[in-house]
Amino acid sequence: MSIMVPSKTPALITVGRQALDSALHQLDQAAEHLGLDDGLRTVLATPRRSLTVSVPVRREDGRLDVVQGFRVQHNVSRGPAKGGIRFHPGTDIHEVTALAMWMTWKCALVGIPYGGAKGGVAVDPTRLSTRELERMTRRYVNEILPLIGPEKDIPAPDVGTDEQTMAWIMDTYSVSAGYSVPGVVTGKPTTLGGSLGRSGATSRGVQIATLAALGRAPEGVTVAVQGFGKVGALAAQYLADAGCKVVAVSDITGAVYASASSGGLDIARLRTWASETGGVSGYRHADALPLDELLELDVDVLIPAALEGAITEANAPRVRARLIVEGANGPTTPEADEILTANGATVVPDILANAGGVIVSYLEWVQNMQAYSWSSGEVEVKLRDLMESAFSEVKSMAAARGLTLRQAAHVIGVGRVAEAHQMRGLYP
Numbered sequence: 477m478s479i480m481v482p483s484k485t486p487a488l489i490t491v492g493r494q495a496l497d498s499a500l501h502q503l504d505q506a507a508e509h510l511g512l513d514d515g516l517r518t519v520l521a522t523p524r525r526s527l528t529v530s531v532p533v534r535r536e537d538g539r540l541d542v543v544q545g546f547r548v549q550h551n552v553s554r555g556p557a558k559g560g561i562r563f564h565p566g567t568d569i570h571e572v573t574a575l576a577m578w579m580t581w582k583c584a585l586v587g588i589p590y591g592g593a594k595g596g597v598a599v600d601p602t603r604l605s606t607r608e609l610e611r612m613t614r615r616y617v618n619e620i621l622p623l624i625g626p627e628k629d630i631p632a633p634d635v636g637t638d639e640q641t642m643a644w645i646m647d648t649y650s651v652s653a654g655y656s657v658p659g660v661v662t663g664k665p666t667t668l669g670g671s672l673g674r675s676g677a678t679s680r681g682v683q684i685a686t687l688a689a690l691g692r693a694p695e696g697v698t699v700a701v702q703g704f705g706k707v708g709a710l711a712a713q714y715l716a717d718a719g720c721k722v723v724a725v726s727d728i729t730g731a732v733y734a735s736a737s738s739g740g741l742d743i744a745r746l747r748t749w750a751s752e753t754g755g756v757s758g759y760r761h762a763d764a765l766p767l768d769e770l771l772e773l774d775v776d777v778l779i780p781a782a783l784e785g786a787i788t789e790a791n792a793p794r795v796r797a798r799l800i801v802e803g804a805n806g807p808t809t810p811e812a813d814e815i816l817t818a819n820g821a822t823v824v825p826d827i828l829a830n831a832g833g834v835i836v837s838y839l840e841w842v843q844n845m846q847a848y849s850w851s852s853g854e855v856e857v858k859l860r861d862l863m864e865s866a867f868s869e870v871k872s873m874a875a876a877r878g879l880t881l882r883q884a885a886h887v888i889g890v891g892r893v894a895e896a897h898q899m900r901g902l903y904p
C-alpha cells in the first residue's frame with residue numbers, strides 16, 4: 477500500500493501542501509525500496525506532535541494583531557526533536573510538517589542523535605519593528621513552551637529568523653525555567669553559548685557537498701545561486717573562495733549577473749552591498765537579470781538556496797546546470813526531479829547538501845550540555861568528517877542499488893529511523 481496523501485482541491489494547493497506532498501512521495505519511494513510494512517509507513521508519514529497556536533502581537537500604534545504559529549515534532553525515535561523556526565507570510569502547517577519530516581531523515585542520514593521538528597509563524601518579519609518582532613517571538617515561544625527544551629526539542633534559525641531571534645527564545649525559556657538554559661536553542665550568538673562556525677555551517681556544508689559531487693578541481697567552475705540569505709550568500713562566498721566563478725545570484729529584490737570571462741561576481745563586495753541596501757538589486761558592478769532566468773543559466777552548478785518549489789515541471793526542462801546542489805529545503809518538486817534526472821543532471825538532495833547546519837547545531841548543543849567550547853578549527857574538522865562520510869555513503873548506496881542521490885539519501889535516512897522504531901518496539 478502506498479502512503480495516503482490527503483485529497484486536495486486545486487484551490488487549496490499551497491506551497492506548503494506541495495512541499496508535504498513531495499515529502500510524502502519521497503518517503504513512499506524509500507519505504508517501498510526498504511519493504512516497510514503498512515503500519516510503520518503510516519507512523520513515519522505522520523507527525524508525532526503538531527501544535528497550532530494563536531500569537532497576539534501588540535503593534536507600535538496600539539493595535540492588536542493575531543498571527544498563527546506552528547511547531548511540529550515529526551519523529552523522536554532517535555533522540556530529541558530538532559529543527560528551525562521560520563518567519564514567513566506563506567508558512568502553514570503543511571509546510572512546517574514537510575520541513576519537520578525532512579529534518580528527521582537528515583539527522584538520521586548524517587548520524588546525529590536527533591529526531592526532526594520545525595516551527596513557523598505566518599508573518600512577514602520585515603513589516604514588524606524590532607520591538608514588535610521581539611514581543612511576537614517571545615509570545616510565540618511562550619505558546620510552544622511545553623514542547624521545547626534541551627532534552628525535548630531544540631529550535632534553530634531558518635528563513636526570516638537569526639541569532640537575535642534565538643537569543644530572545646533562549647531568554648524567554650530561561651526566564652520561565654528560572655536559570656539560563658543555553659541548550660534550548662542553537663544558532664545563538666557566541667556570547668550566549670553559540671558555537672564558533674555555526675553561522676556559516678550550512679553554507680560550508682553546501683560547499684563541501686558541491687566539491688565532493690563535482691569530482692574535479694573547482695577552478696573555473698561556473699555557479700549560480702538562488703537566494704542570497706544566510707545560506708546562499710555564504711555558499712556563494714565559500715565556493716568563490718574555493719576557486720569557482722559565481723556568475724549569478726538572486727534574492728527577493730532581483731538577480732545580478734557577471735560573466736565568467738569578466739571574473740564573475742565579487743561576492744564579498746556584493747554581500748556588503750546587500751547588507752547595506754537590503755538586497756542584491758541595484759548592485760552597480762554587475763548586470764541585472766530577470767529573477768526566473770537565474771535558474772536556467774548555462775552554468776556548471778546551480779544552487780537553489782531560497783524556498784521550496786523553485787524548480788518545477790514548468791522550468792526543469794530549461795535547467796542547463798549539470799549539477800544541482802540543494803541549499804534550500806525542498807526546492808525541487810518530484811516531477812522536476814524526474815525531468816532533471818532524465819536529462820542527465822545530478823541533484824545533491826537537500827537532506828544531504830544542507831545538513832551542515834544541523835551538524836554544527838548538534839555540536840553547539842553538545843558544547844552547551846558540557847558547558848565547554850571547541851575552537852572553530854575543531855568544529856570545522858567534525859563538520860567536514862560528518863558531511864564527507866554521509867556524502868560517500870549516499871554515493872555508494874546510489875551506485876550499488878541504481879538509485880538517484882535523493883533516493884539513496886532517503887533510503888538511508890528513512891531506514892535508520894525505521895530501524896530505531898523496530899528496535900524500541902511499541903509502547904504499550
Ligand code: NAD
Pocket residue numbers: 633634635636637678702703704705706707708726727728729767781782783784803804805806830831833834
Ligand atoms: P534567509 O531568510 O536568510 O534567506 C532566504 C533568501 O531567499 C533571501 O535572500 C530571500 O530574499 C531569498 N528569496 C526568497 N524568495 C526568493 C525568490 N523567489 N527568488 C530568489 N530569492 C528568493 O533564509 P536561509 O536561512 O538562508 O534559508 C534558505 C533555505 O535554506 C530555506 O529553504 C531553509 O529552510 C534552508 N536551510 C537553512 C538553514 C540555516 O541554517 N539557515 C539550514 C538548512 C536549510
